Amino acid sequence: MTITLGACASSGAAGATVAAALQFFAAAQCLLNEPYPRQADVTDGSHFDFIVVGGGSAGAALAARLAELPQYDVLLIEAGPDPPRETIVPGLRETLKGSRYDWNFTTVDDGYSSQALEGHRQKQPRGRMLGGSGSLNDMVYARGHPVDYEEWARVAGCAWNWTNVLPYFMRTERMTDARIINNTELMKFHGTRGEIEVSGAASTDGPNTKLLNAFREMGFKIVDDMTYPYSIGAGRFSHTIRSGRRDSSLTALLNKVHTNNLHVLKDTLVTKILIENNTAVGVQALSDGKQLHFYADKEVILSAGTFNTPKLLLLSGIGPQEILDELEIEVVQDLPVGEGLQDHVMVINFIAAENGTCERNERAQAFDVIKYLYDRTGFLSYSDSIGVYMPQNYKDPNVPYFAIYPSCVPQALITVDQCTSILGYTNETCMKLVKANEQYEIIVLPVVLLKPRSRGKVTLYSTDPLQNPKILSGTFSNSADMEEFPDAIQTALSLVNTTYFRDKAAHVVDLSPAECGREAGPARAACAARAAALPAWHAVGTAALGAVLDARLRVRGLAGLRVADASVMPAVVRGNTNAPVIMIAEKAADYIKEDHQIYV
Template sequence: MTIFPRIKFNGVGFTLLVIFIGLQFKSILHTISVIEVKVLFPLIRLVQIAIVSLYPTDHSIYPAQANVHDSQTFDFIIVGAGSAGCVLANRLTEVSDWNVLLVEAGDDPPRASIIPGLSVIVAAALPDWNYFTVDDGYSSQALKTKTIHSRRGKMLGGSSGINFMFYVRGNQNDYDRWAQDGNEGWNWDNVTRYFMKSENMKDESIMNSTAGDLHGSEGFLSVTQPDWEDKTKDYINAFKEQGHDILLDYNGQQQLGYGMSSFTSDEKARQNTAYAFLSPIKDRKNLHVLKNTLVRKILVNKNKRAIGIEAKLPGGQIIKLNAKNEVILSAGTLNTPQLLMLSGIGPKDHLEEMKIDVVLDSPNVGQNMQDHILVPILISGKKKFVSILDNIHPLLETGRFPIPSFLGFVALNKSQGYPDYQITAIPTATATLLGPLLCSDTFSVKDSSIIAIADETQTRGSLFSLVTHLHPKSRGSIKLRSNNPEDSPLIYSGYFSNEEDLESFAKYVEDYISVINTTYFKEIEAEVIDLKVDECGGFTFGSHEYWRCYVLNLASTQYHVVSTCRMGAEGHGVVDARLRVRGVTGLRIVDASIMPSITSGNTNAPVIMIAEKAGDMIKEDYGVRLV
């Protein structure tokens, strides 16, 4: 199958190249930055949309649309074909006697989303649920709308088709803590075999290292680690000088330190779960996939057993579909609790307020939401970091993540076994548009800060970094906007509702930027770029009070919301340790919403692991012998 892994000489690539080179000369000539923000970025968005449309979807790669009729019965109905749903559909249809229906609100992924480097460049134009948080009048006030765009992929593969492809399992302590809290079978040793089951690690240096025993080579999910040592070694050495361990593999035995990024990509195709797990089994006779179909509610009988779903088909017809064994929700952290509440399962008072008949008073549905809060930090120097010619590389080579990057996992207490914060670092070239574009397009930072970035990097490069608070104590929540299934949910981020997060996050930023005192950064006369955050004008730049203000007002998401239907003991958890919804039989949840607490890093790999483990648990529960 051809997916155009490069755009080297085609018309789109040439046009983009001309535009991009033109923009670089414009930056070199010091064109007024405000024009770049007000005119250039909307133009770039149009180019992104045009690229996506110029790469039409290859529907032959994916399962065909199922033909269904009202009251049809399946053994299992999976709601949501995202990071978890596609994996689960693959594993359940391994049982040839089971007919499995997978229902997705979106369509097949656009071809542009499968090309690794190109998909990152056009991420903002890919199919999305277009959800925003509620403005709390407190946090994230330096963002354009004072709300956070909580992007979620609306297509087969879900958010695994629009993320930045980082493959991060998390820390051993994360999973051991899950087990210690009463969730039997979710400790590190147990979940590691499910990470390995899904994985096809392509990097020989990792497989031949001491970490090789923790990786799989026969799974559906290809994982690679590009060699960017020549572009990153000066920075890595600076962190080594600070006393940080340098890791070949941050998913290995040692999980604190800095190392090259691993990606869910095989340098040919982005490994979203639709491409990796559905495409190879698209012709299985017992797999049925409904696309562009919105599930409106779960059908629950008087015995509090889930017996099926109500769904709106692409043509607008509303039908009921029956599940003989189970309905499995894999709709994600935001849509799963929404669907439960629309079905009468949730906090009683809220359901009554929304005029929904209460099937089960489950007060924890939609609560306990956790997220990785991040802020951008740019370190620049009077010497060039990267050649301006490196700005062109992403347009010439799109078969992998478009620019070098590395990750760091850091604990302030050196005796601590798990990280407090994560660094996602990208060395950027002189006059690059990447920093301003990411801050504007992805994180919706106000124009004044975008202009400050553009001004400060027109004649010098920078180390563009995202500093992520990995274990905030604050909690958000999901509520219904109305009882209309087509209305988006209300998303309350809850950022810094626990003020301890404000203090700790400021300390993490200060700890990270102390790297400017190392030899290399002193040589280039490095300094932290002042983003001129209006809300922090009353504080001295670089002071502790300033950084508290900075993280409060620039706080955005790493798109890692979890735990809105958490796994836990009765009275606390929405689901038990086998992911069965408490109080309703025949209903299970398999997605990020079940995490008891957030993991130490990007959450896509853990969600795939959850689906792999769930597949085995379901087979066990129905007497299927595991191979």
């Protein structure tokens, strides 16, 4: 993930840029509109062949694929509304986190990790709108590594190994990144005929070129394709952006459905799965304060995401018996729902440096707003995020274990409000960072553990369907996750010793909490990492293959109920999870067609 502080903020020069953009939006509705599906006109008690719960990355893709079957009626139910126009603009990707279009999930204070965060809680933003987090994320295209899927295959069967999932990645992909498309070896792993465009940046940022050159000096290989599985290093990511607009399973698939058999019901929260004789027959939902019931003659498919899918299963009596008994929910099926939560662990580090690395031309940025609205070019039209992959010590040098996601913030651009709202840091910590930024540019260096062993869980506070689920992160609950973190952080911070950054008088901004002051060296780094640990917003595993689901994504012990979203992943992959989620939806569509003997 990319941490973008100072960009598109609510105040300061960048905030003025956003305000100017928003003023133009009213006059540019034609340019910034998307043909979202109209609200379904359905009545209480209606029957459909398939009901898909959740219109996010997986649900949008799955509903679109099922709607390709004209003889079957598909109902897609989404808790949120259509996305606002800001979601279309790549350069405004940070503006909706913490808004009404975000579920605004937070974790429970575990008394151990993240104690330097406000309230000792981690923020877990997720899109509450059509397109889900695919309308909120950074649009980075990543898949993980082949060894991730071999791990899945060990618990869920060979259908989930790398060889068998790769065609499903390629099915939806339309690769256009100029660094990749002319390389025969790289293109063996990419598709060109899919619906979702995977592109390179229209312009490559000067700051990122400088950063990549510094990492090259540190010994990292510069690679053209960050998804290529057989050579890792530092490089630019490809992004799901088409002609200066966000591309996703919503824009590229669902919005392109023009048949009468797809019904999309928005602003409607599914509160329970209706189960009769161990068969899912429909759902109960709330819309405008009214309770509604819809029935599925073939299947109900949950695509509500890592946090809301287990919540809905638990509310419906599917989960660990002791939890259901405690909440006085009738047990339908005793399964380990919610118990496999896993996310990448992120610790953000900061370097202060004299001006010259970041680009900040306020006049040019203001003009770029006009350029974007005129022809979808300029800085608002693309993302140029970069990453650095590092292997585990003494292990395969081409299997990533840690990642660094560097970015550059110009002088005097970070605000306390940004720091607290995006990162969840305390006011005290944010004030230290803001003070450093008053005099220097800030190089942001998130160090992310890509293969954690720790597990958390998702459960319920109560039986109230309107209450967010209870999330226990489990961060650093397995001590092995900390073993190599200090070394990885030291590697990131050694950027200050490169030729370029020595010339910029670069130095580390130490935000370690006071309680770590008694420690030194790696112990101090470990203490600070534990205290400031964040999730990378790639949570998975709460309705996992092999535990809750069989190999074809069906809920064990029940008929007519399937899950297709990030919750099915038995373990988190080494990278962003959006593309793997869409791959899962594509496989689910094929499984459904095969199981019901539907042939196109």
